[in-house]
Amino acid sequence: MKMCVRSVLLILLVSGVWFLAASDDIGHHSGHRIRAHKPNRRHRAANDGTLHFEPVPYNKKLLELNTSGKIHCKVAGGVSPTVTWYLNSEDPLPEGVTSSNGTLMVTEASRRHAGLYTCKAIDGEHTITANITLDIVVSPRVIEPASGQTVEAPLGQTVVLNCIVSGDPPPTTHWDRNLTILQKPQDGVDVENSVNASFARLLLLNNGSLMIRNVSAQHADRYGCTAGSAAGLARNELTLLVVHHVQESSGVAGKAVVVSISVAGAYMVLVLALMVYCRRRRLRRRQRGEKMELEMVDGREKLVEECEDDKVKVNGVPAQNGRLLPQEKDSGPDNSEVSAVSRASKKSGQFDRLSVPRSLIVEQIVLGRGEFGEVSLAKVDICQVKKLRNHEVTDTEPKLRPVLVKVLTTKDEVQLTEFRRQLDLFSRVKHANIVRLIGLCNESEPHCMLLEHTDWGDLKTFLVATRTAEEAAEYESRVGRPQARPAARGGSAALSAQQAAVLSAQLAHAARALAADRLTHRDIAARNCVISSKLHLKLSHAALTRGPDSHEYYKMHDQVIPLRWLPQEAVMEGEYSTKSDVYMFAATVWEIYTKAELPFAKLNDNSVLERLKAGTLEWTIPATMPEALGSLLKRCWSKSPSERPHFADICEEVNSILQEITSDDSEKKSQKEDDEN
Structure with a gap:
């Protein structure tokens, strides 16, 4: 029995050895067949002793700003090659960039790390090199619209959807509607500066915004702004809602409207009841001899109740809740305005x-x-x-x-x-x-x-109408098609130097009158001035934030502000004063002499805001403006409010400039009459 088992095992062992040998032989021959029909690059390179890159490095590398990254440079062949990285072929690597075993490592990418890098492999007398361009980029980001934003557009009005993006290199943008890209060949879509731009319902503006004219219910949809560059893509989407007046309805919708109105009415009745109760309660407290003072806290009215017996005096000044009650003081024009409004609001019949x-x-x-x-x-x-x-x-x-x-x-x-x-x-x-x-x-x-109001309307429309055909063509070629309203009339005579100075003087006198009463306007601009047929200017306050002047306003922190007319302290900190009015007065005089050009027309709103933050926004003086007036405007545009002149001084200087211009015109007129005689 044992002999039989040993014989079987021996036979299996010999069979297994033969099978393995046969398998190796088959694999060897089949491998030769495969290589004969389908050469393998790695196999061939391993048998080739020539020094070469494996794989060949890419000639361009993108790296995100402030991130780390690696660039590999692998070589094959040769005996014992050494791999070294250089900047610009032979220069040493900059700080923050290191090389190890043929790998270039960037710890934290910055702008100075961008450039041409060379990977050099040396094996005895053999040398090979590969050049790689490293670009430091910033991925595109869509600032506006915010993701998931909802925009309400009144029925029949014009709405502008802003597409503000950032990135390096500067990304290009496009709009899509419900994931369908909006472009010129589509029905109702056109681009700014085209022949039919004034008739298009959907207009793609040069600054990346999308303008929708005569909004209808069909325009309610999802709109997306996409920014793309070599650094990547970014997209934010908003929902456009068309708002219109609620009409009479029936069925379930009608019942819902009735219920909503009923709830709103009940809420109003409750509020009125609470107001009556509070008024009676205050009246009873006054009758008991309690005293009430009106205190302004952060620009809002707050009633502070006191009890004479509970007061504690510190240095003769009453204290409340462990702090001194603020004494009446004048902290600036805005405080006086708020105080005046507060005092007036206590009188029910003030208006x-x-x-x-x-x-x-x-x-x-x-x-x-x-x-x-x-x-x-x-x-x-x-x-x-x-x-x-x-x-x-x-x-x-x-x-x-x-x-x-x-x-x-x-x-x-x-x-x-x-x-x-x-x-x-x-x-x-x-x-x-x-x-x-x-x-x-x-x-x-x-x-x-x-x-x-006046018979000739707003000053901006009048100034646009005074442009000659040559001036309008020059303005359009310099900054593109202006986003301004067309002239209401067929055209007006060009403003003379004396007339422009008269309008500037009238505006200065209006602003001085406000400052004398410690009031601020906060939106001095040509669009908010009116002019009569006798060239008599008056300061008004139309402030059309939605309409023909909507592109001159900017939404920031839930407030719509005239960004291009405001100084830094008003935009960034909300500090309005007489000195911010001085800045805006100078911007409006600039409009008079440029015939209602848009300030910084070549920049979009985001660029204006960034330069205003950095303090690099600079005004240019028009060539037609008198030198003395240009010098005055530069002082009005000072970054520090304390360095801007007072309106009383501004009026004196503008009057002097006007007298000088009038005198020169009189002399020229007299000289002309003498020459004719």
């Missing part, structure tokens, strides 16, 4: 004397939308307004005068405060170069502010 029936407003035309609501141009019978003021009117014929109507539809506390501030401003200041507050329609909501 009753300005009340005007809404029925007097006729021929109303909507111009656009402002910070409070719609802004319209209308006419009012001044004789009827004077009768309401108990003025004697001898003329019985109606006298219709143009007025600017600013409607208050917002409930935001900040905007309500601004509305009252503007009411107080135009009702307090009486000056020939500031529009008058005609009245206030407050018998029912929404309330309307009526401001004086």
Whole structure:
């Protein structure tokens, strides 16, 4: 039995050895067949003793700024090759860049690390090199729109969707609608500066923004802004909602509207009841002899109750909750304005004397939308307004005068405060170069502010109309098609040097009148000035943030601001003062002499903001401006508010410049008459 087992094992062992040998032989021959038909590069290179790169390095490498990275340089062949990295063929590697075993390592990429690097392999007398260009890039990022942002567009209005991106190299942008790229051949889509740009519903602007005219319900969709460069791609998407007035409906939708209105009505009744209760409670406390003071905290009103017995005096000054109560002090023009608004708000009938029936407003035309609501141009019978003021009117014929109507539809506390501030401003200041507050329609909501207007309208439209065909063509060739409203008239005569100086002087006198009453305007610009047919300028406050002037405003921190007209302290810190008005006055005079050019027209809003932050935003003086006036404007644009002149000094200098120009014109006229005689 044992012999049989040994015999079987021996047979299996011999068979296994033969099988393995046969397998090796088959593999060997099949390998030769495969190599004969399909050469293997690695196998051939291993048998080749020539020094070479394996694999050959790429000739270009991109590395993200402030990140680490490696570039490999592997060689094969030779006896004992050495691999070394150099900058620009022979220079040593810069700080932060090292080389080890043929690998170039960058610890933290910076701009100075970009350049040409050389990988050199040496084996005896044999040398091979490979050049690689290293670029330091910044991946594209979409700043605006924010991811998931929702934009509301009023039905029938114009909306501009901004696409603000960053990256290095500067990325290119494009818009898509519901993942379909918007481009010129599509129906209703065109690009700025094209022949049909003025008629396109969807207009792709040169600064990357998308303008949608005459918004309809069909425009409600998802829109995406994509930024792309060699450093990568980035995309943010927004949702456009078309807002329109709620119409009568039936069924479930109608019931939902009824329920919503009922809830809103109940809430209003509750609020009114609480207001009545609080008013009665305060009245009872006053009757008990308690004292109440009105204190301003961060620009908001706050009632601070005191009890004479609980007061503690420190150095003769009353203290509250362990701190001294602030004494009345003048910390600047803005504080005086807020205090004035606060004092006025305590009087329930402060604007009753300005009340005007809404029925007097006729021929109303909507111009656009402002910070409070719609802004319209209308006419009012001044004789009827004077009768309401108990003025004697001898003329019985109606006298219709143009007025600017600013409607208050917002409930935001900040905007309500601004509305009252503007009411107080135009009702307090009486000056020939500031529009008058005609009245206030407050018998029912929404309330309307009526401001004086002129027969020729706003100053910006007038300045555009004074451009010659050559000036308009030069402006368009220099900065592209201007985003300005077309002239309302067929054209006006060019402004003379004396007329431009007169308009500047009138604006200076208007701003000085505001400063004398410790008031600030906060939006001095050509679009917010009006001019009559007698070239009489008046400072107004249309502030069309949505409409023909919407591109001149910028949304920042939930506030819409005239970015290109504001100094740094107003944009970054919200500090408005007489000195910020000085800066804006200079910008408006610049508009007069450039015939309403857009400040820094070659820069987009994001670039203007970045340069303003860095303090590198520089104004240029127009060639047509007198040298003395240009020097004055440079001081008005000083980065430090304390270095800007006062309006009293500005008026004196502008008057002197005007007298000098008038004198020169008189001499030239006299000389011409003498030559003719």
